[in-house]
Amino acid sequence: xxxxxxxxxxxxxxxxxxxxxxxxxxxxxxxxxxxxxxxxxxxxxxxxxxxxxxxxxxxxxxxxxxxxxxxxxxxxxxxxxxxxxxxxxxxxxxxxxxxxxxxxxxxxxxxxxxxxxxxxxxxxxxxxxxxxxxxxxxxxxxxxxxxxxxxxxxxxxxxxxxxxxxx
Numbered sequence: 516x517x518x519x520x521x522x523x524x525x526x527x528x529x530x531x532x533x534x535x536x537x538x539x540x541x542x543x544x545x546x547x548x549x550x551x552x553x554x555x556x557x558x559x560x561x562x563x564x565x566x567x568x569x570x571x572x573x574x575x576x577x578x579x580x581x582x583x584x585x586x587x588x589x590x591x592x593x594x595x596x597x598x599x600x601x602x603x604x605x606x607x608x609x610x611x612x613x614x615x616x617x618x619x620x621x622x623x624x625x626x627x628x629x630x631x632x633x634x635x636x637x638x639x640x641x642x643x644x645x646x647x648x649x650x651x652x653x654x655x656x657x658x659x660x661x662x663x664x665x666x667x668x669x670x671x672x673x674x675x676x677x678x679x680x681x682x
Contacts, residue, residue, distance in 0.1 A: 522566065525559035526666060532556040533636035533662035535601045556599040557582045560634050560665070564595070567669035569680035581617040587629065592621055595632035604635040606642035606659070610649050618655055630656040634665055 525532065528545050532555055540546045546555065561583055565572045573584040573592075585593040594617055598604045618628045633646075638659050646657035672681050 522559065522562040525555055526562065526567075526669075529556075529559050529563075529666045530636070530663045532559060533597075533599050533634075535599050553597070553599055556662075557597045560595065560597050560662075563665055563669040567673050569678075571680070579616075580620075581614075581631075584621075589627070590625060591627045591629050593630045593632060594618065594621065594628055595634055598633060598635040600636060603637045603639040604633070604642065605639045606633065606645045609633075610645060610657075614649075615653070618653065628655050630658055632658045632660050634660050634662055636662050 524545065528540060528543060531539050532545070532552055535549075535552050537546070537549050537552065540552065546552055561572065564570050564583060564585060571586045573586050575584065581594045581596045583595045585595070587593065594614075596609070596614065596617070598609065614631055614633075618631065621628050638661070642659060646659055649655075650657055669681075
């Protein structure tokens, strides 16, 4: 609808952004070029965590960082990164190179990273085992969160108690 905000429109197509359904997104006027998908998926995820779940987010600039940071008490953080892909995300391709760097960067600044959330359309069968191995090695919980599940949780929270931050 014309009255909806740009973020609301992105949430409407959130699963399609996660799955990179280019033709559908282009036809709906959500994207004009394929390169828009990644940025819009990240923007929609930020809206879900911030506006719909009411979490306190840290805004950062630059490219050598995770897609988002949820600030908790006592300089504690949850970090998230979005992976839009037409197929299952294979966690091993990202975890050790990219995610470890983000966690170490925050730890070097004195922050305690309690968990790392990976938001994707779906995950390969071996991703869970890889996440558990990473948890044991780094003492950081890994949450594999399918995009549609995040959207459903945020929408449910809005209906349940949207005035309060998600606990």
